[in-house]
Amino acid sequence: MISWIASYPKSGNTFIRSFLASYLFSDTGKFDFDLLYNILQFPSLKFSKTDLFSKKDAAQNWIYNQNFFFNNKDTFLKTHNTLIEFEGYKFTSPKQTKGAIYIVRDPRNVVLSMSHHYSLTYEESFEKMINNEASLLEKTFNNDHSNFTFLGSWSNHYKSWRDNNEFKVLFLKYEDFEENAEKEFKKILSFIYELKNEKFIINDKKFSNALKSTNFTNLKNKENIYGFEESIYSDKGKKLNFFNFGFQNKWQKKLPNDIVKKINLSLKNEIIELGYNINE
Secondary structure, eight states: OOOEOOTTSSSSSSHHHHHHHHHOOSSSSSOOOOGGSSEEEEEEEEGSOOEEEESSHHHHHHHHHHHHHHHTTEEEEEEOOOOOTTTTBBBBOTTTTEEEEEEEEOOHHHHHHHHHHOOHHHHHHHHTTTTOOEEEEETTTTOOOOOOOEOHHHHEEEEEEEOOOOHHHHHHHHHHHHHHHHHHHHHHHHHHHHHTOOOOOOOOOHHHHHHHSHHHHHHHHHHHOOOOOOOBBBTOOOOOOSSSSGGGGGGGHSSSSSHHHHHHHSSSSHHHHOOOOOOO
């Protein structure tokens, strides 16, 4: 069955995935980009049985593909998909899913990271975040939609995972890892063992190595030296760093006041509910 590592884009998903890949899939706990192949993304072309020629086709095959590729085996997968149905089709169900780890990030910092990663203006990033029909789609040359990821709005995205009661979800805040990464990663490992119905026993040496080797500075340095295939190119053909600023990405220093006001007005309830400072 599937254990999801889920988030809205640019919210810390790959950071969590890097730690888990290091701890769960290596002998030493030391990070290497190749370890990420143990936790791949869904939906994707790799996990599609047939070519899919529309978004509806893709959504209709989400559960089919999960059954086909991951039936009768425990698998960790990364996703940015919402749990809200698309044209009547569910993303997953308890028959395919064991549980999920969901990470949320201050939406004002998400706007900053999205703007860099997708070469969008701050206004464009904000408009995407409040769009109930927003999606990610990288079509192939033959117009295959197998990569179609339904996002919806940022607010609906995180609430869909938070309020899900069909399977267990561990809900985390990206900013808490800056305060105490050791505590948060132990929460994750404890949750994974709970899903497996096994006693939680931690390998202290592997844990320490995974913690040190997946701190943001190390991930950024490794990307600068070796590259990272999940980084993308700007509209001017320049390759953009996937690991850009991390915890140093502070909206208070970079976001224009007009964008901050728009986000605060649109997402006031969610920002306060999550414990972020609305007046900072």
